[in-house]
Amino acid sequence: MLKKQPRTRPSEEDAAAKKAKTDADLDQTMRAALKYIAEVARELNGVNPTSGRPYDYVFLGRLPAVRLSNAFADLRSRRIDAKDHGDHLFFRFRAQPAAPAKATLLGADIARCDEYLKRLNIPFEARTEAKSDFGQATRAVFTVSAPLPCEVNIRADYDKASIEIELVNVRHPGRVRCRIEPKLLDDVVDDLARYVLGVDDDFDKILNRR
Numbered sequence: 001m002l003k004k005q006p007r008t009r010p011s012e013e014d015a016a017a018k019k020a021k022t023d024a025d026l027d028q029t030m031r032a033a034l035k036y037i038a039e040v041a042r043e044l045n046g047v048n049p050t051s052g053r054p055y056d057y058v059f060l061g062r063l064p065a066v067r068l069s070n071a072f073a074d075l076r077s078r079r080i081d082a083k084d085h086g087d088h089l090f091f092r093f094r095a096q097p098a099a100p101a102k103a104t105l106l107g108a109d110i111a112r113c114d115e116y117l118k119r120l121n122i123p124f125e126a127r128t129e130a131k132s133d134f135g136q137a138t139r140a141v142f143t144v145s146a147p148l149p150c151e152v153n154i155r156a157d158y159d160k161a162s163i164e165i166e167l168v169n170v171r172h173p174g175r176v177r178c179r180i181e182p183k184l185l186d187d188v189v190d191d192l193a194r195y196v197l198g199v200d201d202d203f204d205k206i207l208n209r210r
Contacts, residue, residue, distance in 0.1 A: 022161050023080055029163075029182045030086030030156050033189050034075040037091050037152075040193045041071035044093065053198030055095050057148055058173040059105065059113040065098035068197070069147060080158060089154040093196070094147030095169075101144045104129075110140045122146050152192065154185075165206070170196060178207050 048069045055066045071093035078087040105113050110126075117124045123146045130139035151168040163185055166177045180188060188206055195203035 020081065023085060023158050026156050026158060026161065026163075026182045027085040029185050030075060030089055030154070033154060033185055034073060034086065034089050036189050037089065037193070038073045040196075041073045041091065041093070044068055044071040044197075049197060050098065051095070051196075051198035053171060053201070055148075055150075055169075055198075056172050057095075057101070057169060059109065059116060059142070060101045060103045060144060060148075063095070063097050063101055066095040066148075067098060068093055068095055070094040078158075085156070085158065087156055087158075091152040091154075093150050095150050096147040097145060103142050104139065105142060106139050110137050113142055117142070117144070120149060122148060150196075152196070156182075165192070167207075171198070176207055180206065 048067050051066050051068060055063045057063060071091070073089070073091045075086050076088040076090075077084040079085075103113070114126065122144060125143040127141045127143075128137045128139070129141060130137070132138050148169065150170050152170060153164075153166040153168070155164045155166070157164060157179075161182065162179050163182055164177060164179050165188070166175060168175050188203075191203040191206060194200050
């Protein structure tokens with residue numbers, strides 16, 4: 001048994017060293033992505049561009065033109081082997097309708113929309129156009145002029161050596177996720193930035209890998 005142990009120990013040490021190297025590379029990739037996205041956020045805040053593509057929003061439908069603003073990016077870390085590693089990169093911004101967004105809602109969707117906008121602290125106006133015999137609104141028009149929240153989350157999975165990207169209300173309503181290999185992130189963040197700005201739809205190819 002003692003003779004066998006020196007033979008197995010180097011392989012265990014090699015595995016630990018390989019894992020540490022993989023973790024360090026993933027951390028470096030996340031920090032490089034933060035640097036790129038933070039620069040995008042600074043430029044976005046300086047220009048407040050109009051997106052080249054529509055933004056679809058739950059309840060409000062398609063917004064043909066939105067101005068992008070209030071961008072912010074940061075990276076949260078986690079401790080692995082007594083070292084900080086980039087764990088969660090988040091990029092938040094706002095999309096303000098170029099013209100007031102109006103949506104006519106019926107029945108139960110009226111209360112759902114009201115609750116949804118209030119939960120996100122989005123100012124709005126609601127005008128009841130029809131009521132039931134019991135005085136309940138059956139048709140209402142909602143108008144929103146305020147900036148709407150959008151979010152990108154990039155999470156490093158150090159156990160699986162992969163990266164998950166989540167979009168929330170970015171060009172399309174709700175949440176959408178995809179998973180990529182870390183070596184692809186350097187190229188993907190550029191596709192992502194162009195997608196946010198509405199320059200092209202190349203990032204859709206990444207989302208289809210779900």
